Amino acid sequence: MGFEEKWVDLIKACVETVSYSLMINRTPQQPFHPSRGLRQGDPLSPYLFILCSEILGRILNKAEEKGYISVYFSRNTRIEAKDAILSGVRLSEARSYEKYLGLPSYVGRQKVAAFRPILESIRNRMSNWKWGSREEKTKTQWIPWKQMGKSKREGGLGYRDFEDFNLALLAKQGWRIIQNPSSLAARVLKAKYFFKSDFLKAKVGSNVSFLWRSFLEARPILQEELFWRIGNGDSVNIWTDKWLPRPSSFKVQSLLKAEFAASKVSALIDSSSGAWKMDTLREVFRHEEVEVVCRIPKLKVRELPFKELCKDIFDVLDDHSTVVFAETVYMIWRRRNNFVFENRFMDPNELVKTTNQKADWDASVDRIKSRIGIGVIIRDWNGVVVATLKHQRESFPNSVVAKTLGALKAVSLCQQLLLDRVILEGDAKVVVDDINCDVVKWNSGGMIIQDIKHKLSSMGEWSVQFIPRNINTIAHILAKDALKLS
Structure with missing residues (x-):
């Protein structure tokens, strides 16, 4: 583009200063420097983007002049529309036998034929890697695929079967359709393929897309493991749906009663009390299935202002x-x-x-060695552990100072994790009261309290609460164990 070499070197220095390191088996490898790309948020980004887009535009213009760019039309496109578009943009029409990035530009009904050249190329490349036998050497003893496909914990090599892996990913997309019916993708698919039913009952239909066929190919994986949880029972068929918590069919095995042939599970529930109708259960099911039904926890729904x-x-x-x-x-x-x-x-x-996270802290004192141990545990809204910390440091062996330093470490950890809504809990009531107090104390513990308040002021929402020692057990154990660190 005609820029001075010095200017180019300066820009390259900005781009190439970032370094990356790959984690292999949980061990960081030797860092390396990329030759392309910018750090996110770099103020040079928009300007370099404009420069690159300008060059890209010129390259596309040259490619258009040489006839390298083409347009692919659906076979349903009218000839008049094709001619109008091609004459307007001055481009050529792409043919079905052409390729893009090594893949067929069009995949019709003959999918095996379309991808056969790629499969053959892969097989030929793999055959070059295989070791054969020689007169003076025995042939390599190959491991069976079943053994290679096992996880490393089970003694295999951890290879994945591509077909099974692909089905698992497709089943995951099907589960997303079920779990997020309001998403754009789910609404589009429902409007086109199963607007009168749901994903689990949808039929293949005619003239459907390859993507939809793929989703339905993986649907049996979901159907095999899914079964209903009973609320009011209005959507669950007694005989055809899986709702009994009893392997392996999860369906009713009792003989079909004609008068209940099309009934829903709601017919077995008293709508006023939410309890099972025992007389109806005994009439419809065998004794052992009655006992299974009675053990089902129902999701009670109350309509209440x-x-x-x-x-x-x-x-x-x-x-x-x-x-x-x-x-x-x-x-x-x-x-x-x-x-x-x-x-x-x-x-x-x-x-x-977005709900609050809880950070519990505690500290232990080793008076002989003048050391303190700090323990912190952070849990999310569901009680799942987000992070833990064990820290040891030399300090005056005072329990209040140690607990105050523990609170400071807990706040620092929350900042490092970018937590914006935190409830801090400790079993030292003196420290909790000092943090919540507006009076400034100028003793050693008070200076630490000021540091804590300064850090908390930069967080979104927080509170500091006292909890008894018997509730703060894990943080206490972490603090004790921190004293053993070398």
Whole structure:
């Protein structure tokens, strides 16, 4: 483009200073420097993008002049429309036998024939890697594929069967259609292929896409393992659906009763009390299946005004749980308003992830060696452990100072993990009260408290609460174990 060499060298220096390191078997390898690409957020990015897009535009123009760019039309496109488009853009029409990036530009009904050259090329390349036999040497003893396909823990080599792996990925997409029916992809597929039923009952149909056929090819994997959880039972057929928690069929094995042939499970439930109709169960099922049905936990649904529901909940929750409930309800309400008024959809799973995380901390003191051990454990809204920390340092062997340093370490860990909504919990009431107090203390512990408050001021939402020692067991064990670190 005619830029000075010095200017080019400066830009390359900005681009090539970043380094990467690959993790192999959980061990970082030797770092290497890329020759292309920018660090995310680099202020040079938009300018270099404009320069590159300008060059790309010129390359495309030259390719167009030489006839390298072509347009592919569906066979349903009218000849008049083809001629009008080709004459307007001055491009040639792509043929079905042409390739793009080594793959067929068009895949019709003869899929095996379309991909046969690629398969043959792969087989020929693989044959060059195989070792044959010589007169003076014996032939290599190959491991059976079943053994190679096992995981390394089971004594195999960890290779994956491509067909099974592909079916697993397709089944995962089917599960997403079931779990996220409001997504754009699910709504498009439902409108086109199963607008009167659901994904599990949809039929193949005629003149369908290869993608839809692939989804249905993997559907039996889902159908084999899925079974219904019973709420009101309105959607579950007694005889044809899987709803009994008993392998291997998960279906009713009792003889079909003509009067209940098309009945739903709701016919077996008392709508007023939500309990099973025992007389009906004994009439329809064998004795052993009656016992299985009675053990099914039903999802009870209550229609209750929201105000009364809140009152019932507040009567049984403690103060902290009430605050968490109120915050969650507010986020649900905000999510609803964003969808109704701003047409912004937020996945419910993402909503749950925005709730508070809990960080519990504790500290232990080794008075002989003048050391302290700090333990921190962070859990998410569901009680799942997000992170743990064990830290040892030399310090004056004072329990209050140690607990204060533990709180500082817990806040620092939350910052490192970019947690924005945190509930900090410790079993040192003096430290908790000092953090929540507005009075500045100038003793050694008070200086640490000031550091804690400064770090907390940069976080979104936080609170510091006291918990008894018997609830803070894991953090206490981590702190004790930290004293053993070398």
